[in-house]
Amino acid sequence: MAKKHVQGVEDYKGAAAGWGALKAVADAVRGQLAVVNETHGLLTMNQPHGFDCPGCAWPDPKHTSSFEFCENGAKAVSWEATAKRTTPEFFAAHTVSELWEWHDHDLENEGRLTHPMAYDQASDKYLPISWEDAMARIGAGLRALPDPNMAEFYTSGRCSNEAAFMYQLFVREYGTNNFPDCSNMCHEATSVGLPESIGVGKGTVTLEDFDYADAVFCIGHNPGTNHPRMLTTLRECAKRGAAIVSINPLRERGLERFTSPQHPAEMLTLSSTQISSTYYQVKVGGDIAVLKGMMKTVVALDAASLAQGGPGVLDRAFIAEHTDGIEALLADLDATSWEAIEKSSGLPRADIENLGNIYAGAKSVIINYGMGITQHRHGTGNVQQIANLLMLRGNIGRPGAGISPLRGHSNVQGDRTVGITEVPNAALLAGIERTFNFKPPSAHGHDAVASVKAIRDGRSKALICLGGNLAVAMSDPEATYPAMRSLDLVVHIATKLNRSHLLIAKESIILPCLGRTEIDVQATGPQLVTVEDSMSMVHASRGGLKPASEHLKSETAIVADMAIATLPNTKVKWLDYVADYSKIRDAIESVFPAFQDYNARIKKPGGFRLRNAASEREWLTPSKKAQFLVFSGLYEDGPAETALTLTTLRSHDQYNTTIYGMNDRYRGITGRRDVVFVNEQDLARRGLSHGDLIDIVLDRPDSAPRALRRVTAVAYNIPQGSVAAYYPEANVLVSLDQHDLKSGTPAYKSIPIRIEASAA
Known part of the structure; x- marks a missing residue:
């Protein structure tokens, strides 16, 4: 029976990218009214002498093409390089109470912020303020706190290494390690889990490793939307015959087939390249079960090989020389039944054994994963089981093999590298003291969840945000929004207006900054x-x-101004650093010796790679x-047969909390976001059908x-027991206490829910 028609819901038949992507790029540029500027900007994006895409963190190839950007990268640039402006006249025409009723897309679509603004309670409006007055108020507010630990300092992953380093330096000289950042909400499970497994909190592969991989596994991510330039790499792997295996609850179009805009033959013939050679739809939250099943398969293949006089399947030399803990893992795998694995994963044993066979039959394997792995109550466990699977066959630290966490923000990894962390290690603290002659605090600071709880409970009274949209990105708006309104001081360094700016504290200030696309001129030049x-x-x-706007300052300059206004006896020569960013890089090199010859090495097109010890099979573990590392049980030891688990998704017209438009092309959604994707049998079992208005509880x-x-x-091709809805709208279902206990990552992708018909 054909599904009934639902407004804005159709089946999408095309491949990822192709002419649809080119049309979306043209629409995005035209919609921001700055065709000349943006077109120039697009042609220099990700080029050796241009700017880095403010979108995803997929690496640039050594041999760039004439245009090295994707559809969503073009949207990000158009969004930033827009001709639209959010001026003092705009704020004069709208109260904050009125703006609160606007959609998030409409707030940001007003364009670039042009002036520093401060909230005026009497008029309920933001009014222009001078930079000098703004800094005086910020400095006074921070100095008035009885304890530096009563302030929170948030960082978005879009800021540069230089701005992030200056920011952490200011905050540590101020006296706290309260560094909630966007990584806390996405890949913190990686940052916590991998150091325990392999000694580093980063992936171990390079882009060149994909040229040598025999199999590439893609687990819990959607490249077509979240890192589209990866599709070019996957296309090249598929073309040379590497196995590409996808394990994901939804059949994402970018993992199925791809029409490359840079290959005229595909464009002109309307053809495409098949990406995944194997695709299995795991239940939401069933990844650990699949990974354990694959490992059981590999162990069984090893035993069978040995019994027949063969060499075995496990890499015994690697395991003996480089690892500990194999006995405990084997015991756990032996104790885990196939019945439990099938129930938790939603996949039959034969499918999981096929995955294990593909893995075991490949000499070199890369496993990519995204937030479909990390944003669970067991996210750290997920990450560590991926590491276990790779280590069974020595697939870390050699060409064509390794673990590949797919970061979202363009510099979220760099921010961490240069010191944005609530848990500073001894080397970081010693480097700061050695370089700047002050003793930084060593106490464990607040991550994102801890920060919001501290604000909610009145233990923190100030919040400084270096970019981002913290309140909307955070889980539990019912707790987060009132908490933000209870602050004494909130400062947002931003390029555009967003909802977090409308959560008014006793003192609320917006500071407009330069974007990645813009020329940054300081005392010594650009x-x-x-x-x-x-x-x-x-x-x-x-x-x-x-x-x-002529009133914009760089993030680095703003941080320095705040430091000078807050710290009358500072030991840091802030203005010297702002005048010449190469001095900041010299300071980074002093604190972090891994950046040896920093200023010289970035002159090389493509830059340089920081040493990754695990890539060289040096393990920085105790x-x-x-x-x-063993994860006991499976997903919460298996949900009930009738239970539903919801995962949050980004639409194709979205980057994190930024909503570029109301379409989700590859999933067939047009002009709306108020939908929930449900298996048709799950709907029918509850007396519901496609197109019904429902509540998610x-x-x-x-x-x-x-x-x-x-x-x-929306009746959708998603496993039974699994449901999907858009982020951040579905954040209301995630309390501050629903998070991975080890990493603190909110459980946006493992939400136990029920669905029911909405009241008339």
Whole structure:
């Protein structure tokens, strides 16, 4: 029976990218009214002497093409390089109460912020303020706190290494390690889990490793939307015959087939390249079960080989020389039944054994994963089981093999590398003291969840945000929003207006900054900044567009001004660093010796790779060996047969909390976001059908009632027991206490729910 027609819901038949992507690029550029500037900007994006894409962190190839950007990268540039402006006149025409009722897309679509603004309670409006007055208020507010630990300092992953280093330096001289950042909400499970497994909190592969991989596994990510330039790499792997295996709850179009805009033959013939040779749809939260099943298969293949006089399948030399803990892992695998694995994963044993056979039959394997792995109550466990699987066959630290966490923000990894962390290690603290002659605090600071809880409980009274949209990105808006409104001081360094700016504290200030695309001129002339991609490559970024307003300052200059206003006895020569960013890089090199010859090496096109010890099979763990780590049980030891688990998704017209438009092309959604994707049998079992208005209700007896109401059910190809809805709208279902206990990552992708018909 054909599904009934639902407004804005159709089946999408095309491949990823292709003419649809080119049309979307043209629409994005035209929609921001700055065709000349943006077209120039696009042609220099990700080029050796241009600027780094402010979108994803996929690395640049050594041999760039004439245009090295993707559809969503073009949207990001158009969004930043827009001709639209959010001026003092705009704020004069709209109260904050009125703006609160606007959609998030409409707030940012007003364009670039042009002036410093401060909230005026009497008029309920933001009013222009001078930079000098703004800094005086910020400095006074921070100095008034009885304890530096009563302030929180958030960082978005879009800021540069230079700005991030200056920021952490300011905050540590101020006296706290409260560094909530966007990594806490995405790949913190990687940052916590991998150091325990392999000694580093980063991936071990380079882009060149994909040229040598025999099999590439893609687990819990959607490259067509979140890192589209990866599709070119996957296409090349597929063309040369490497196995590409996808394990994901939804059949994402970018993992199925891809029409490359850079290959005229595919474009003109309307053809495409098949990406995945094997694709299995795991239940939401079933990844550990699949990984354990694959490992059981590999162990069984090894035993069978040995019984027949063969060499075995496990890499015994690697395991003996480089690892600890194999016995405990084997015992856990032996104790885990196939019945439990099938129930938890939603896949039959034969499918999982096929995955294990593909893995075991490949000489060199790369496993890529995204937030479909990390944003769970067991995210750290997920990451460590991937590491276990790779280590069974020595697939770390050799060409064509390794673990590849797919970062989202363009410099979220770099920010961590240069000191944005709530848990500073001894080397970082010693480097700061050695270089700047002050003793930084060593106490464990707040991550994102801890920060919001501290604000909610009145233990923190100030919040400084270096970019981002923290309140909207964070889980539990019912707790987060009131908490933000209870602050004494909140400062947002931003390029555009967003909802977090409308959560008014006693003192609320917005400081407009330069974007990645814009020329940054300081006392010694135009400056460049640096960023680090997902594969530890550090390279230069130079904006080439005229700033959106003469009143903008760089993030680095703003941080320095705040430091000077707050710290009357500072030991740091802030203005010298702002005048010449190469001095910041010298300071980074002093604190972090891994950046040896920093200024010289970034002059090389493509930059340089930071040393990654695990890539060289040096394990920076206490035992100096990589660790097989056991995860007890499966996903919460298996949900009930009738239970539903919801995962949040980004639409194709979205980058994190930034909503470029209301379409989700590859999933067939047009002009709306108020939908929920449900298996058709799950709907029917509850007396519901495609197109019905339903409520999504949190199904946790230990939690206060939570619901996302009156959304439209879309019957979709998703495993039974699994449901998907858009982020951040579905964040209302995630309490501050629903997170991975080890990493603190909010459980955006493992939400126990029930669905029911909405009240009339």
